[in-house]
Amino acid sequence: MSFQVFGIPVSRGVAIGRAVLVASSRIDVPHFFVDPSAVGSECERLVVARDRVASDIALLQTELPPDAPAELAALLDVHLMLLHDEHLVAAAQNWVVERRYNASWALAAQLEVLARQFDEMEDAYLRERKGDLEQVVERVMQALHSPDESPEARWSQVASRSSDPNKDAAEELILVASDISPADMLGFRRSIFTGFVTDVGGRTSHTAIVARSMDIPAVVAARDASRTIRQDDWVIVDGDAGIAIVDPPQIVLEEYRFRRRQGELERERLARLRHTPAITLDGQSVALLANIEQPQDAAAAIEVGAVGVGLYRTEFLFMNRGGQLPGEDEQYEAYRKVVEAMQGLPVTIRTIDIGADKPLDRMGLNELRHEHSLNPALGLRAIRWSLAEPVMFRQQLRAILRASVHGPVRILLPMIAQASELRAAQEQLARARAQLLDAGRAFGHVQVGAMVEVPAAALSLHLLLPLVDFVSVGTNDLIQYTLAIDRADETVSHLYDPWNPAVLGLLQTIIEAGARAGREVSVCGEMAGDPQMTPLLLAMGLRSFSMHPARIPLVKQVVLRSDARRLQTEVGRVLQQEDPQAFSKKVFEGA
Numbered sequence: 001m002s003f004q005v006f007g008i009p010v011s012r013g014v015a016i017g018r019a020v021l022v023a024s025s026r027i028d029v030p031h032f033f034v035d036p037s038a039v040g041s042e043c044e045r046l047v048v049a050r051d052r053v054a055s056d057i058a059l060l061q062t063e064l065p066p067d068a069p070a071e072l073a074a075l076l077d078v079h080l081m082l083l084h085d086e087h088l089v090a091a092a093q094n095w096v097v098e099r100r101y102n103a104s105w106a107l108a109a110q111l112e113v114l115a116r117q118f119d120e121m122e123d124a125y126l127r128e129r130k131g132d133l134e135q136v137v138e139r140v141m142q143a144l145h146s147p148d149e150s151p152e153a154r155w156s157q158v159a160s161r162s163s164d165p166n167k168d169a170a171e172e173l174i175l176v177a178s179d180i181s182p183a184d185m186l187g188f189r190r191s192i193f194t195g196f197v198t199d200v201g202g203r204t205s206h207t208a209i210v211a212r213s214m215d216i217p218a219v220v221a222a223r224d225a226s227r228t229i230r231q232d233d234w235v236i237v238d239g240d241a242g243i244a245i246v247d248p249p250q251i252v253l254e255e256y257r258f259r260r261r262q263g264e265l266e267r268e269r270l271a272r273l274r275h276t277p278a279i280t281l282d283g284q285s286v287a288l289l290a291n292i293e294q295p296q297d298a299a300a301a302i303e304v305g306a307v308g309v310g311l312y313r314t315e316f317l318f319m320n321r322g323g324q325l326p327g328e329d330e331q332y333e334a335y336r337k338v339v340e341a342m343q344g345l346p347v348t349i350r351t352i353d354i355g356a357d358k359p360l361d362r363m364g365l366n367e368l369r370h371e372h373s374l375n376p377a378l379g380l381r382a383i384r385w386s387l388a389e390p391v392m393f394r395q396q397l398r399a400i401l402r403a404s405v406h407g408p409v410r411i412l413l414p415m416i417a418q419a420s421e422l423r424a425a426q427e428q429l430a431r432a433r434a435q436l437l438d439a440g441r442a443f444g445h446v447q448v449g450a451m452v453e454v455p456a457a458a459l460s461l462h463l464l465l466p467l468v469d470f471v472s473v474g475t476n477d478l479i480q481y482t483l484a485i486d487r488a489d490e491t492v493s494h495l496y497d498p499w500n501p502a503v504l505g506l507l508q509t510i511i512e513a514g515a516r517a518g519r520e521v522s523v524c525g526e527m528a529g530d531p532q533m534t535p536l537l538l539a540m541g542l543r544s545f546s547m548h549p550a551r552i553p554l555v556k557q558v559v560l561r562s563d564a565r566r567l568q569t570e571v572g573r574v575l576q577q578e579d580p581q582a583f584s585k586k587v588f589e590g591a
């Protein structure tokens, strides 16, 4: 039966495909696609793991003391029976054969199917056996865990599946999950998923940002999606309206196929703007830069005609690594790749911004050194973390300095709130330079900039500007901290408003302060890639925008149609409004 799930639209467009449920399990389940040649051995692993658990249970049975309660022996019998039921391992093998899921994922998918069947049972005793099933599956999962399921192995295999020439085009898949960590999302980037639906998240949660950077339709905060959508259901993801339509009737399917085609045509049309310089009608030149998360994203930046990288989020290099953080040389290689790929265009490398909704993985340094924070967005994140880990910070700075030999590089420091942090960071930079000199390593000149994403920085910018070459406004966090709205919390996402007069007022303050001090101001939050916002930002005097490559053509189209001088005359009135969005739409229409 057809039904709809409502959420927040975070990445535009339409995707139509079969649901792939990524269940949340008590143990961490790796998800990747196995190579066709490995299907047989993956199926075999399931049998081996099942047999290992079965023999453990059989051993337990023989060792039961004679006075052990009868229920215990009966329970072990039930576990053995569940283990050997063909609905478990044989059915999981089907997921491996038909979908090429890795063994743990296949088992988790099958658990999901069986758990639903248990939930629907009339008999209370049988219904309660679901708990036993979960325990049994968990033991098999533990038995399955092997080096082949390390994070590095999984993502490389996802990549191999995506480039499979035999891939059936009709086999589009939509990922449905309770939540997807930003790091997992990045891994899925090179996979075959054509749409995402998650139960939680907000418009600028990092998961949503990565979805947008992939330019894949996505809906987040769709509350019950992962419980109501079933494995293999047909799903339409309407990333413009924030709706997932499950088992759509034929007529709806046809309508969405038409819309999807229209979207593709529109993208093709915009792609022709690639070589057109972004200049307003009154001759103002505007820099449209790219936000990237991984070195390979630089190709997309060049492809759409970005004039540089305005934000390289390096923290993704540090995630999902099973505790093995990248050393200086590995970082240098990654940064150099970006610098070279950008062919002489400037690359802004942001130092690690972990914490809040971008934790390092469980075995990462977060766990080793720092306790859980009650309020991670206000805790030890971004520059605070780097300054607390000076050895690691200098290692990153050295890698960046070395990469700057290959082209123009700028360092961007995240979440600066006060001048003392900038001074401390500059001190570490000086030490990193000295270390490179001592080691006889080459390094180039870098400009240093601060991210303005904490209201305190915006309000005391005159004290920060003399210490930097440029600033970049992180509006995603600036909105979060100005409005006291957790950007990743779907329960308050309706209050997360880029158009809030306080946010716009701060933005204007920052742009004016930058102009007075002769420092470049850029915006690299999601706001920069929202074409609805472009006229107002131009009107405020912003001339540098950094966004996901896929957004550049859309924003460029607005820039080309705008008269910045005319827009400027309306800024004062827009900022006085209770609803600046509605007013801005009215006054800037056709300007």
Ligand code: PEP
Pocket: 209, 311, 313, 353, 453, 473, 474, 475, 476, 477, 478, 524, 525, 526
């Ligand atoms: C921001 O906060 O606007 C920003 C660009 O940084 P991030 O989204 O990575 O926190």
Ligand code: MG
Pocket: 414, 453, 474, 476, 477
């Ligand atoms: Mg930020």
